[in-house]
Amino acid sequence: MSERYFAKVVRVLNSTTAVIDAGEDSGVKLGDKFLLIGLGELIVDPDTQEELERLEIVRGKAQVTHVQSRIATLQSYEYVRTGDVKEIKKVTSRGVGIANFLGPQDTVTESISPGKERLKDLIDLSVGDFAIRI
Amino acid sequence: MRNRIAKGIFSLTGASLIIGAAGFLSALVTMFIDVTASVSVKWLIFVVFILSSFSLILLKIIADLSSEKEPPPPFEVPFKYINESGIFVIRRNENFLNSIIVGCYFQNDGVDTLAYLAVVHLVQDKVIQIKIRVDFGLFPSGDLSPEDLKTIEIRPVVPVTALEQFDTPGVVNE
DSSP: OOTTOOEEEEEEEETTEEEESOOGGGTOOTTOEEEEEEEEEEEEOTTTOOEEEEEEEEEEEEEEEEEOSSOEEEEEOOEEEOOOEEEEEEEEEOOOGGGGGGOOEEEEEEEEEOOOEEEOOOTTOOTTOEEEEO | OHHHHHHHHTSHHHHHHHHHHHHHHHHHHHHHSOTTSOOOHHHHHHHHHHHHHHHHHHHHHHHHHHHOOOOOOSOBOOOEEETTTTEEEEEOOTTOOTTOEEEEEEEETTEEEEEEEEEEEEEOSSEEEEEEEEEOSSSTTOOOOHHHHHTEEEESOOOTTGGGGSOOTTEEEO
């Protein structure tokens, strides 16, 4: 494996969690951050026709959440946020007593529910992808 | 750098300087030194030693200048576009650091128009991936041909007004 690629993904646990084949023995510590990539097509320089290198496809960024001697568990640490939801409620009510003379009363309630944040998926991550230390 | 040194030496200015220096030295020699006199080997060795030391120092300076790096160009022209992920691929350039915001300018008759705002997505050993974040709609079809790519220049310079197009960093909106 080239120096650039620190470790290889050996298991994908779910869409945000994966296991790499490097652990404490390789100097991995809790909280270490990695860029997970897969290798794509070979890029050729159109002017010189020189084969440059294979395109790295970014799967996501992940952080070490658990370290064992030869493996480590990584979890995505980027977040995605859904848009805020704005809700406007209009309630028309008739008043009682003197208020009845004033006609129907409109009550407008406006509420904004903030968007929810969740961990960003490691897109298309598969066994054999590489981890680059960042 | 090597080209610059070679051009400097093998130019009209360089040739004039060499001829001038040679004439000056020969004039000095004929004016003050008796060229028919015999010299001792000791002096000859001394002069050779001084000259060779001087030459070595000059060679070292030339070697250092040759290894001096040329500054990278201030812009790059993309040579590949990956439509599915909106990524331009450019050659490696030290001006493009990881995660900086860059501007993709459309060149039309010498006029620059900002076509995309993008970020340096990934720096590889020989290429750099630039991911489009804001599209100003100059290429409505979305699929860029190799001819279209030749009209685009990517620079690590962005107008401050265009930066307002970016959302809060750190969180990616879906």
